[in-house]
Amino acid sequence: MFDVVTDLRREVAALDFPLEIDGVDDARAQQSRLVSQLDDHLLPRLKELSTPAVVVIAGSTGAGKSTLLNSLLREEISEASVIRPTTREPVVVFNPADAEIVAGTPLVQTVRSVTNANVPRGIALLDAPDLDSVLEENRETAARLLEGADLWLFVTTAARYGDALPWKALEGAMQRGATVAMVLNRAPHASLKTVRGDLLNRLREHHMDNTPLFVVPDAGPHEGLLPATEVAAIERWLRTLGGADRARTVILRTLRGALAALPPWIEQLSEHVENQFRAGEQIHEVAEAALPPVAKDVRQAIESGKLAQGAVESQWSQLLRPARLDKAISRAGLARGSARRGRSRGASLLELVEAVRRAATATLTAAADDADAALRGALEQAPGGASLLTGIDEASARASREGSARAAVDFWIAQTTDRVGAIEATESKQNAAAVRAFGRDGLTALVLASAVGLAPAEELLGRLLGNAGRDLSPEVTSELADSAATLVDREILPTRRALLVPALADDAAVGLRVRLAELAQLT
Structure with a gap:
C-alpha cells in the first residue's frame, strides 16, 4: 500500500x-491539493513496505515475449530466436536492490532468477511459458505463474490476437483484479489502423477499456534486441509500476475512507492530462497544415523566373557590352574568345553572381518570414497554441532566418560551381570553346542567372553548351526551389520539439491509470 500511494504521489x-x-488552472490547483493531501495525511500513516510486484509477460507461441523482455532489459536474458519461437524455461528478473527482499520467496525457488539494473525497483519481470504450448507441462507452468501474477503484460500479434484461449485467460485475470496491459507486437504498417481498431473494440467488449495498449512495429525476421525507441512506451509504463504490498489489509481498514476519495480525483486529473494531449494533437495538425501553401508559393515564384526581375536584369544590362556578351558566339556557332578573354569575362560576371545571390537570399528570407507568420497565425487560432509562442525573441528569430537563407543560397551556389566544374572541356569542341571563352566562373554566372529566370542568360547558355546547358538550368532552378521549401519546413521544428514533451504524449495518463487500477484492487 505504501508503495502504491508513494508512486501515486x-x-x-x-x-x-x-x-x-x-x-x-483547475488542473494545476487539483494537482497541488492532491499532493498536499498525500503528503500531509495518507503517506505519514502508511508505514508498511511493499514486496516486489510480479509482472508476467504472457502470450501465445511466437508472439515475441522473450525478445520483448530482452529488449526492455537491453540484455539477452531469455533465449529468443526466429527458429525457436517458444519460451520453454521461465525466468524472473528483478532489480539487484530488491535481491534481499526476493530471496527465499517461492517465486525464485521455482524459476530461474536473474538480476538486472534496468528492472524498476519494486517489480519483478517474469517471462512465462506459452499459453498454448504443445507441452502440457509448459501450459501448466504458465497457468500457475499467471495465477500468482500481480500484473499482466500480454503480448500478441496481428495474426494471433483473435485466438480464443488468450481472451479466456485475460478474462480470468480481470476477475482476479489483476492489472493488464497489452502489446500488439510485430504490427504491420499497412494494416495497423485496422488491426488496432479491431483490437480496441475487443478490449471494450471484454470490459477492458482502461487496458493500456502498446504497439511495436514489425521489424521483420531478425535476432537480437529491438531498438530502444520501439519499446520506450512499454518501459515508461513499467516504471510507473511499483511493488505492491501484499500484506496491506489492516492498513486498508483504517485508510479506506481516504483511499475511496482518491479515484475521482485521479480520474479528473487523467482527463486533464488527456485534454492536454488532444490539444497538442490539434496544434500539431493546424501547424503542419500552415506551411505547405507557403512552400508552394515560393517554389512557384522561383520556377516562374520572378527572381531575375529587377536587380539581376539590371546587372546583366550593365555587363552586356563590357563583357562582350553580345559578341560571344562566332558564326560557326562556337564560343568566341581566348583564355585571357575568358578570365576577364569570368571576373566581370562575378558581379552577376552577387546579384543572383542577393535576389535568392531575399526570396528565401521572405519565404521563411512568411512561414513564421503563417505558423504564428495558426498557433494563435488553436487552443493552447499561443503557449508555444511565449519567450521567443523576435529579433533573434529573424536574424536566424536570414542567416539560414544566406547559408542555403551559398550552398546552392557552391553546388552549381561544382556542377560547372564537372563539365568536360575535352568532351566536345563546343565545351572546349565555352570553357575557354568564359572560364568556369563565367559559365557558373550564366547558369545561376539562367536558373533564376534571366532569359538572355538562358539563351546564351544554350548556345554555348547546347542541350547540356539547357538541361542544367532547370536542375539548378529545382535545387534552389527545394532549398527554399526546406527552409520553410524548418520553421515548424521548434513547434514539433515543443509538442514532443512527455506531458503531451498519448500515454501521458498511463501512470495515473495504473495507480487508479491499483487502488481499485485495494479498496
Missing part, C-alpha cells in the same frame, strides 16, 4: 500541463 507531482487551455 510521484506520478501526480510529476504531472505537467504546458498548454494554456480551458481548465488548465
Whole structure:
C-alpha cells in the first residue's frame, strides 16, 4: 500500500500541463491539493513496505515475449530466436536492490532468477511459458505463474490476437483484479489502423477499456534486441509500476475512507492530462497544415523566373557590352574568345553572381518570414497554441532566418560551381570553346542567372553548351526551389520539439491509470 500511494504521489507531482487551455488552472490547483493531501495525511500513516510486484509477460507461441523482455532489459536474458519461437524455461528478473527482499520467496525457488539494473525497483519481470504450448507441462507452468501474477503484460500479434484461449485467460485475470496491459507486437504498417481498431473494440467488449495498449512495429525476421525507441512506451509504463504490498489489509481498514476519495480525483486529473494531449494533437495538425501553401508559393515564384526581375536584369544590362556578351558566339556557332578573354569575362560576371545571390537570399528570407507568420497565425487560432509562442525573441528569430537563407543560397551556389566544374572541356569542341571563352566562373554566372529566370542568360547558355546547358538550368532552378521549401519546413521544428514533451504524449495518463487500477484492487 505504501508503495502504491508513494508512486501515486510521484506520478501526480510529476504531472505537467504546458498548454494554456480551458481548465488548465483547475488542473494545476487539483494537482497541488492532491499532493498536499498525500503528503500531509495518507503517506505519514502508511508505514508498511511493499514486496516486489510480479509482472508476467504472457502470450501465445511466437508472439515475441522473450525478445520483448530482452529488449526492455537491453540484455539477452531469455533465449529468443526466429527458429525457436517458444519460451520453454521461465525466468524472473528483478532489480539487484530488491535481491534481499526476493530471496527465499517461492517465486525464485521455482524459476530461474536473474538480476538486472534496468528492472524498476519494486517489480519483478517474469517471462512465462506459452499459453498454448504443445507441452502440457509448459501450459501448466504458465497457468500457475499467471495465477500468482500481480500484473499482466500480454503480448500478441496481428495474426494471433483473435485466438480464443488468450481472451479466456485475460478474462480470468480481470476477475482476479489483476492489472493488464497489452502489446500488439510485430504490427504491420499497412494494416495497423485496422488491426488496432479491431483490437480496441475487443478490449471494450471484454470490459477492458482502461487496458493500456502498446504497439511495436514489425521489424521483420531478425535476432537480437529491438531498438530502444520501439519499446520506450512499454518501459515508461513499467516504471510507473511499483511493488505492491501484499500484506496491506489492516492498513486498508483504517485508510479506506481516504483511499475511496482518491479515484475521482485521479480520474479528473487523467482527463486533464488527456485534454492536454488532444490539444497538442490539434496544434500539431493546424501547424503542419500552415506551411505547405507557403512552400508552394515560393517554389512557384522561383520556377516562374520572378527572381531575375529587377536587380539581376539590371546587372546583366550593365555587363552586356563590357563583357562582350553580345559578341560571344562566332558564326560557326562556337564560343568566341581566348583564355585571357575568358578570365576577364569570368571576373566581370562575378558581379552577376552577387546579384543572383542577393535576389535568392531575399526570396528565401521572405519565404521563411512568411512561414513564421503563417505558423504564428495558426498557433494563435488553436487552443493552447499561443503557449508555444511565449519567450521567443523576435529579433533573434529573424536574424536566424536570414542567416539560414544566406547559408542555403551559398550552398546552392557552391553546388552549381561544382556542377560547372564537372563539365568536360575535352568532351566536345563546343565545351572546349565555352570553357575557354568564359572560364568556369563565367559559365557558373550564366547558369545561376539562367536558373533564376534571366532569359538572355538562358539563351546564351544554350548556345554555348547546347542541350547540356539547357538541361542544367532547370536542375539548378529545382535545387534552389527545394532549398527554399526546406527552409520553410524548418520553421515548424521548434513547434514539433515543443509538442514532443512527455506531458503531451498519448500515454501521458498511463501512470495515473495504473495507480487508479491499483487502488481499485485495494479498496
